[in-house]
Amino acid sequence: MTRTSERPLDQPLPELHGNGLCLRHWDAESDADVETWLRGTTDPDFRRWNTPLTAVTTLDEARESLRTRAAQVAQGSSAFFRITDEDSGTTLGHIGINEIDPVLRVAxxxxxxxxxxxxxxxxxxxxxxxxxxxxxxxxxxxxxxGHALGHDISCRVAERSGFRHEGTLRDAMFEAGRHDAFRDVHLHARLATDPDPGAGPRR
Structure with a gap:
């Protein structure tokens, strides 16, 4: 068996199955994926709690955004997944592992x-x-x-998933819709040695 420490970070992303979900990769050449990405990143609730460095407001910008993420996956610095229902295949959302540091083994x-x-x-x-x-x-x-202070739903998601609250980071995130003002962030984290709150993935 190959040891996990020897697995390259830039290997292709698998589909992950479990918990009634299938996590698939986003396809920048799929019109359906591009339309869903645009809808998700322009949703008012998303914009309330997230302020991307580059706004995505058109289908062309959404496609370019997905292409940029695909390049990050190829470089091994990120892993992005389209959350889908296991049975129907319906897209439900997005989840991504970002800023992967293979030396400190943190992301x-x-x-x-x-x-x-x-x-x-x-x-x-x-x-x-x-x-x-x-x-x-x-x-x-x-x-x-990390989530914006006051985003109680995200706080509950973190805690239910085994991510302990570690503190508050001052002015660590942009205010909604602004790049010239900041807001505090709740920091949560989970270690590989922490208890697993749910079943692991199967391929």
Whole structure:
């Protein structure tokens, strides 16, 4: 068996199955994926809690955004997944492991869920699934999760997924819709040695 510490970070992303979900890769050449990416990143609730460095407002910008992420996956610095329902294949949202540092074995995780998929534990199930995978298959030791202060739903998702609250980071995130003002961030993290709150992924 290949040891996880020997697994290259730039190997192709597998599909992850578990918790009633299938995590698939985004396809920048798929019109359906591009349209869903645009809808998710322009949703008012997403914009309330997230301020991307580069705004995505058109289909062309959404496609370029997905192409940029595909390049990051190829470089091994990120792993992005389209959250889908295991049975129907319906897209429910997005989850990504970002800023992977293979030396410190640390990364950050972010996610969003489409309006029609909220209230069903989608984010919690996806977060548990992808974290178990990244510990087992990509040899990470620590995964961090930061959300804007006041985003109570994201706070509950983190805690239910085994991400302990570690403190508050002052002015660590842009204010909604602005790049000239900041807001505080709740920092959560989970270690590979922490208890696993759910079943791991199967391929």
């Amino acid at each position: 950050r995780v972010g996610y969003w869920v489409l309006p029609e998929a909220r209230g069903r534990g989608t984010a919690t199930r996806a977060l548990t699934l992808v974290t178990s995978w990244v510990f087992a298959e990509r040899s990470l030791h620590r995964v961090e999760l």
